[in-house]
Amino acid sequence: MYKELAVALGLGAVVALVFLKKRKRVLKAQDGWWGVGACPQGPEDDSIRPFKVETTSEEIEDLHHRLDQTRSFPSLEDSQFHYGFNSRYLEKVVSYWRNDFNWRKQVDKLNKYPHFKTRIEGIDIHYVHVKPKNLAEGTHAVPLMMVHGWPGSFYEFYGIIPLLTEPSSPDDITFEVICPSIPGYGFSEAPRKKGFDTVCAAHIFNKLMKRLGFNQYYVQGGDWGSVITTNMAQLDPKAVKGLHINFAPPGQAGLFVMLSILFGRRFPKLFGFTEHDVKRLFPTIEKLVVDTLRESGYMHIQSTKPDTVGRGLNDSPVGLASYILEKFSTWTDPEFKNLEDGGLERKYSLDDLLTNVMIYWTSRCIISSMRFYKETFGKGLNQPHAKLPVYVPTGVASFPNEVVHSPKLWVTQKYHKLKTYTPMARGGHFAAMEEPQLLAEDVQNFVKIVEKRKKK
């Protein structure tokens, strides 16, 4: 009798465990309402409207007027970019902006891909939707959503899009690419109510893909885009076929992360640390504390007083440019701080840099873009999405000059189905814009692996 009882209990325990394990926890999100005032009754207008970026003479004259009346202030002698954006180089940028930069031409460039807007949860969501021009007979394009971050925009992807929608090699996958603007950024409307964090954005983007008719799709992102696409995978693991990110800060400093920080320098192989990992992480105080403190002032003030810090930037295009372009310098290569010109034009053209700034300027979105930091960090670091792992196949491209470096061990704590982890040859935080070829290759590589597994 007891034997049978024991077997029954044992079986029961096994069944229960299997059943519980299957409860691979899914992140939940409620539908929000982000428009003005009370949430209206009845169904929402879900039409998809074509959108064109436009400009006017007034807009350009106003910009010129403000550029002309900027009040410069000399940098300290021999300070390069150590106190922030160097004033002498800023004058060169402003001079180019005023005299050579052609905004109408850049607007045409922006419009070379089709733009759309559609209303979700009370706000207009803007996105670019690029379908491949030539698809091989009998194939269909793999849908891929790419999400930008701060202080970037959908425009960061203009160099990588053709590499994905018109790949050179016949073995490569042909993608159809959707690049939305995060609500509060660029041409997406800003939420009017408090609380709009990365999970809310992810929920809206999943809805967008559904509205566009996709049941399954890939997602790719860096900076905020990395967190948002991660949340998309957590919210809808059945819809997100694969998640590719080029930015993977450790979500929760678990036991392994702690141990690897304490002992990783002496026993790198124990934690799978490469030479590059060791170089990026040690000495710990310098690399993980001092360097982080030096570069996170913007994050601190934006997470606490976004409306204050952004207000002046919404009046001063020069102030806005220095605030944004300082990041394009330092986050591309931290050594650029030692250069008088911040090294900006080594990796980017002024046209591309200023076009990104103009998206913030003409849409007046700098304040709402900053609020995203408060909405996400202001809730604390113990949010549900930060504690939940990711069960969707994941690929990580680890660029050597990324602002925060995560070795493979740290990544696997969060991403339980890590398919690829690629130490990239060169590049920093704005990888899509700086090294579109390298990033496209890694996305291709990752998606091919996931697609092959699916075919099995």
Place this chain on the structure above:
Amino acid sequence: MYIELAVALGLGVVVALVFLKKRRKSVLKAHDGCWGVGACPQGPEDDSIRPFRVETTSEEIEDLHRRLDQTRSFPSLEDSQFNYGFNSKYLEKVVSYWRNDFNWRKQVDKLNKYPHFKTKIEGIDIHYIHVKPKSLAEGTRAVPLVIVHGWPGSFYEFYGMIPLLTEPSSPDDITFEIICPSIPGYGFSEAPHKKGFDSVCAAHIFNKLMKRLGFSQYYVQGGDWGSLITTNMAQLEPNAVKGLHINFAPPSKGGLLIMLSILFGRQFPKLFGFTEHDVKRLFPTMEKLVVDRIRETGYLHIQATKPDTAGRGLNDSPVGLAAYILEKFSTWTDPEFKIQKFGLCFSLDDLLTNVMIYWTSGSIISSMRFYKENFSKGLNQPHAKLPVYVPTGVASFPNELTHSPKSWVTPKYYKLKTYTPMARGGHFAAMEEPQLLAEDVQNFVKIVEKREKK
């Protein structure tokens, strides 16, 4: 034999200790700096003192009006008050007043009611006001007092308090002669052109200023950066600084004691001399000392790392500048202002006059650099480790940004004469409660002067 040896050794040790203790009343050292453009000039500096008048022009006012007119507002989130920073609806009211009612010419006249001067020290022009008492009793002399402002304030913060000190109502009160300099890089003082200008450099320059004005002994008073600078002045020249009065005293020494009081102070307040108010301000620790601090120090973090970036837009946009500065006048006066309908206890005229000093001098960037120069050297600077041996008075205002109970002050200020829990007031005490602050300064100086007379 051994007894004599032991006694000799013992005496020797005692003598050595006494000798070392006397010698090692370490005085802070400072070198003369060179803060002007390019190489340091040879030969003596022009040390003339030149009268200065604040001036304005129609162009300056029209330019301001144009920029106010072309500001691009952005609505605050619904029901967010001041929790995301300066509320846009209230900002529009401020801008409207600034554009239509604020009279800058009238305020410039008000600024000029006290005499201003400039003099070159270590390569840069130092601005200050110098207010002598109008009526001095027969046979008395005015007591010299330097009052130093902070960020985002200016010498103008003291305009309400100065008459209470130079023309006190009671005959028992001390009559002061007041010097209020502008910190280099703030307002009408020239900004340093070279890296490294920290609070000790400012203190050294201010001590030189007093010497140049003919004072061999004087009192100093300060809040915010002024508190640190005047503390450094006392550390640099303990023979010249007769007394130090501060209304801001963030803990910099006494780590162990502070740690213990944080761990056990809630349960055993009397052990650490904690009053009810101390307990209210310090506990629960996580909330009061960590979360609140993090919430209010974003500006400090970005200014201590990227001041040129943070300030550039504010030098083009008077509205942005006003929002940035006035947010502090709100939150640091009463943290509850954050979540209530906006209400300030200062007049818009006074608030905007202070903003205009930053605007017309174009000094917001250099004012922010002071944070980087001070904090980026780390928290282990010589002046932070040295105590203060000069008689000190502390006025502890209830809504001050960081609260230091008396037991946190004494590890740094060894000759604490007064520690006064004040009835009301916040960070900008001189502007908000000039009467209360003046009374405490009077009280402190009287005590030091009496002891001197003994």
